[in-house]
Each structure stands twice: as structure tokens, then as C-alpha cells.
Amino acid sequence: MPKFGSTLPKMDEVFMAHPRPEVLKDLVASRRLRAIDILQNLIPAKITTVQAIIDQEEDPSSPFYKGQVFEVAYTDPKILQPSELIASDAHPKGEGELGSEKLILPQDITKPGPNDGEGVRMGPHWFEVVRVNPVQVKCMEIVTRELEDLHMLAQDLKVWLELEIPVVEDGNSFGADVQAHLISQLTDAYKKSNSMQNGVRAHHGDRLKLAMDWAKYPNFKDFAGAIATSDRFDHFLLRSYLRSILTLYGGLLTKFERNWGKVINPKGSHETGGMY
Template sequence: MPKFGNTLPKMDDVFKSHPKPEVMKDLIAAHRLRAIDILQNVMPAKILEITDLIKQEENPSSPFYKGQIFELSYTKPKLSQPATGDAYQGAEVTSLTDKPVLPVDISALSIADAPEVGGVRMGQHWFEVVKVNENQMKCNEIVFRELEEIHMLAQDLKVWLEMEIPVVEDGNSFGADVQTHLISQLADAYKKSNTMQNGVRAHHGDRLKLATDWAKYPNFEDYAAAIANSDRFDHFLIRSFLRSILQLYAGLLTKFERNWSKVINPKGTHETGGMY
């Protein structure tokens, strides 16, 4: 026998009585203020900021300088083997003519006898190091921050706009269709920001894979060129992302401005409960 017998709970009065009626009112009020700030202040400021970053491609002191790809960090990555003995300090393996270096006090140990130094067990293994591309790290940090910001701004606008959609009914729905289109554009913006973030993250994964293989086969000199080409592509990609971010900001702001009357008054009336 069903728990409620022949009687089922009625749903008619679900929205006639709210235990906390202020929750949705406070939420939409807060997000309206947030939306006003984003559209009036934040987005125009971000457009100026991204435009300035793109202009830095002509500035030799900027990490975004397009000539960075001709600097040593982008043209000649090196596989190094740090050593503990003074005789080996600064030794690097950069070509077939260089003699590989193993610290004597490490290579002479067997795995069984290996002591722990600073929590790391010493033994018969290599200590190949490929230094990070510091300039690319600076670029990545800046663009990562910009991508996180546009993602959150788009999310905040989407939360607000979802609450402004009017009652669904037949006829006179053009304004609501505009709102729905803008919601779709906001969702597309933060999805694109996620895709670009994955592109930025791939920089480290690509170098890790190449450097790991290089450490396994140090006499194969193509790895240095592969890392150099990968870094140069990443620098091009990060500059391209700046333009994509600018496009997202400018496109969203333009769409909101040109369709603003439909956004805030989708039914073409002045009913209480509209945005203004």
C-alpha cells in the first residue's frame, strides 16, 4: 500500500507561501547591482586593460613582446645535470660533444645503501633539469588571471539575467528571446574561457613530456628544438588568447547595449517587477 494511501501531496500552493520570502528578492537585488557595476565599469575597464596588454607586443620590456621568441629561453633550452661536487658545478649537457655528468657521490651509491638527504633518497639515477621558461610563466600568469575574471563576470551576469526572464506565455516573447540569446552568449563566453585555460595549462604538460623523453635519450638533440618550437607556439597562442578575451568582452558589451531595452523590459510594458 502506498505511504499516503489514496492521497498525494498537493503542489498548488508551493509558491503561494514562502518560509523565507526575502531570499529571492535579496538575491536579485544584489545581482542587479552587480550587473550594473559589470556593465558600466568593469567591462569597459577590462577592454582598456586587454587592449593595453596587446599593445605591449611592441614593448621589448614586456613578457608579451613579440620578439621574445628569439631570446635564448625560446631558442636554446638546455638539459642540465646539477652536481654536488665543486668540479661539476655549472656543468650542462647541450650537445653530443658534451660529456654527460653524474655527481660522483651519487653514482657511487647503490640503491640499497642510499641514504636520505633532506627527505630525498639518493641513489643511482640522473638529475636532469630543464629550467622553466620564466617569460612564458609571466605570460601564463597574466592570461590565467584574465580568463578566470571573464569566466566569473559572465557567470555573475548569467545568474542575474536568468532571474529577469519574464513569465513564459504565448505571444509578445521577442524580448524574452533576446534575454535567452544573451544567456547563451554568456554561457559560451565562460566555456571559451575554460578552453583557453586548458590551452595555457598545456604549456607545462607539453614541456614535461618532451623533457622527460629528453632525459631518457639525452643524445637525441631534436628534443631541444622540439621544446623551443613548443614554447614559441605557446607565446603566439597566449597573445592570440588576449585577442579572444578582448573579442568576448567587446561582443558581450555591444550586445547588451544594443538590446538593453529588451533586456530590462522584455514584454515592452512597465509592469512592476521589471528591472526598473
């Protein structure tokens, strides 16, 4: 650390001698263009898209069909054993195929051993396979993409709005308060997006825990029902998330539109120069 003695650097002229004034100006310009595109085009398009996905709940061909939870993928999870595994010399490294799915088997259970007469064993139990729920995975892909888009659009609007906050001064601050409220709403939107994404991610983790216990206690028949119930709840959860996404988009667009005058002219000066 340099030693200045009793003389300290002065700060009052920091922004009077701004070395790169164009940086902030260019950032505001680019963020305004992005905000215009989001508010005029992207959010309205997202509202239409999400509403169309929700409408698919009445379409039996859609993964979001509300009757999917009564189909085999949700009602009849199975634990599969090595006797159902098609292995051949084409998979020398312990690879095998189950239907059209490629599986990797540990080396020690693919080698000849004293228990070959009983079947291939790994430790105290068989090598179990529980298939993923393909319908749920498809739903997760769609909802995750929508949640990621929501997060980024909300953050982009927040970046722009933070740059438009006027000089802080006493009185006449209602418009600035509106801006602060909208910034809070945007922050809340992408935080909710993150929370919902964690909910989506939990699907595989929940199934993994249930399947691990099922492998330990294969005769405990409640595990199939537990996985089926978990999958059914996750399908319901994703459909609920779509409604939350629609609510967030609709709420944000409504608040911006109804308060637009205060957003772009928070001081009510009706001036066209400067930042506004």
C-alpha cells in the first residue's frame, strides 16, 4: 500500500474527468434495444407458447396430457435383472444392451465366477436396472428450456432498468419507486425460475434414491408404487410450473405496460433529453 501522509486522493471530480464516457452510453443504448425487443416481441411470444403447451393437457398425443399419469410409463415401473440383459462378444468391456438401451456393466460381474450357475451377481444382490420415464424426461426438457428463457429475459430487463434509475433526490420519487418495484419483481421472477429448476432436477434424484433402496430390498413391493407416485407428482408439478411461468410473464408485461410512463419518465418532467 502506498503511503500518502496527510494527503488523500480527491474523489469529487471522478466523473467530471471520465476517461471512457462512451462505455456507459453504449451499454444503455444496447440494453434499451434489448428491452424493446423483450417487451414488444419476446414476452408476448412466450405467453402464446406457454399457453399453447398448457392447452396440450387435453391432447392425448402430448407428453403434457393429463391422462399420461395413467399410462404404463407412470403406473408400472419395473426393476430389471441381468437375465434380461442381452450381452455378447461385441461388448468386451462389460457393455450390454437392454432393448435399444446401451448399458455399462462393472467388469467384475461380467467375468466367469463360482456363482455362474446361479446367474451373475454383484456383491449380495443382482445388478438391477430401472428405466427412466421417457415421457417425464420429455416434459422436463420443455419446461427447463422455458424456465431458462424466463430467467434470462427477466435478468436482461433488470440490467436495462437498473441503468435507467434517475438521480436520487428528495421528493417527486414516485416514478423511481415504480422502477424499484419492477426491479424487485424481475429479481423475484428469476429467483422463482431457479427454484422451479431445482424442482425439475429433483426428479432423477428422487427416483435414484427409491431405486437404490429397491435394489437392496427387491421383495418390498411398495417401491414400484413409490416410484409411480413420485413420477405422477412430478408430472403434476411440471404442469403447475407452466402456469407459474405464464403468471410471471403476464404479470411483468402488465405492470410494465400500465406503468410505462413512470418507468421511462419517473420524474414526470416530460423531457425527451438526457437518459429519458
